[in-house]
């Protein structure tokens with residue numbers, strides 16, 4: 001068992017379930033959580049699997065983009081001024097593709113399609129709508145001239161030709177390290193002739209959900225509750241780059257909790273537990289964390305909801321975060337600890353706080369800082385009517401959590417806030 005500040009604080013709290021005097025503020029908790037993590041190593045993966053991953057290294061194009069001069073319109077590659085003699089296309093044996101002829105002589109033209117390789121000597125592409133090709137007698141050479149629909153001077157030199165390197169020179173940086181790969185990045189990697197891309201390994205996360213009263217499906221009887229964490233937390237962590245490799249449910253028993261922690265720690269970097277953070281005899285969590293050798297980084301945050309949160313480091317370097325069982329409390333704690341920590345491991349940008357203007361007078365609570373779900377209306381933060389630790393309605397519509405100091409806030413004050421992690 002590790003001895004933390006709150007172990008000592010427990011000693012002077014009298015009998016029964018103590019409300020620990022928590023000294024760590026939520027911003028310190030956030031810092032300690034992010035300091036407990038470091039960015040994962042990289043791995044190379046096929047580009048079509050890279051959506052949402054974080055690039056681990058600058059990606060340079062293997063060749064110029066585009067890498068050859070091509071037509072931007074269906075029509076005619078022409079050389080010099082018209083009218084032009086039409087050359088027959090050169091077709092590769094057994095192929096529908098026209099191949100590059102050695103070159104187009106001045107006064108000659110050749111049919112071309114969008115994206116087609118422009119023959120050497122081409123000075124412009126005349127789009128088909130603006131071309132006139134009177135039919136020729138068999139055996140006669142066909143001529144091409146500019147049609148009546150063309151604009152003055154058409155085809156201008158270089159018109160409708162995509163030039164090599166227009167988008168990037170060979171070797172140019174096209175995706176910077178640290179980019180969260182989006183579909184356009186994937187296309188760009190393909191244009192840059194890459195089959196694979198180096199990305200940060202995803203943080204491997206496991207969950208341990210506690211609570212005998214929790215059911216996963218259907219309508220719960222009085223005394224039982226529907227599980228809010230199972231359907232919600234893995235999906236949320238995936239949004240931030242985590243790979244959720246498993247989840248276990250344990251009843252309120254010490255051996256089962258120790259077992260679940262041991263199993264979960266064996267192959268993951270982060271184990272998140274929910275519930276059981278209280279100090280009643282039914283709460284085995286602290287003992288279980290101690291039993292697996294977890295060194296406590298903090299036990300309790302001076303914040304509401306989310307105060308009963310514990311952060312520990314396992315002997316193998318994995319991080320254990322114990323979230324309170326109340327659904328809103330767990331989310332507040334998750335937003336200030338787990339999300340920033342996972343983002344560090346995943347190589348993502350740090351979680352920044354925001355400053356917002358308070359919309360209405362908001363009462364504080366003696367002795368602790370509140371994190372209240374709020375909504376921005378006309379650029380001002382209004383706290384939700386649903387602030388109970390077990391309530392989700394306020395958070396469902398919220399833009400973030402507003403920091404409310406013990407003395408409260410007055411309309412027009414500027415206050416710190418943290419955005420909900422899904423906007």
Ligand SMILES: Nc1nc2c(c(=O)[nH]1)N[C@H]1C(S)=C(S)[C@@H](COP(=O)(O)OP(=O)(O)OC[C@H]3O[C@@H](n4cnc5c(N)ncnc54)[C@H](O)[C@@H]3O)O[C@H]1N2
Pocket residue numbers: 017018019020209210211213214225226227228229230274275276277278279283305306307308323324325326327329389390
């Ligand atoms: N005497 C005291 N009682 C409590 C204190 C205190 O300081 N002294 N702290 C309160 C605060 S604050 C919180 S937060 C909770 C922390 O509770 P636990 O982490 O011990 O969680 P449980 O007791 O296991 O459950 C609390 C609550 O959450 C519900 N729950 C649990 N798991 C789920 C789930 N997966 N889905 C939905 N709801 C869940 C559970 O049924 C309980 O209602 O303690 C206060 N009490």
Ligand code: MOO
Pocket residue numbers: 303304305306307308324326328329389390
């Ligand atoms: O963390 Mo608890 O009620 O403050 O929900």
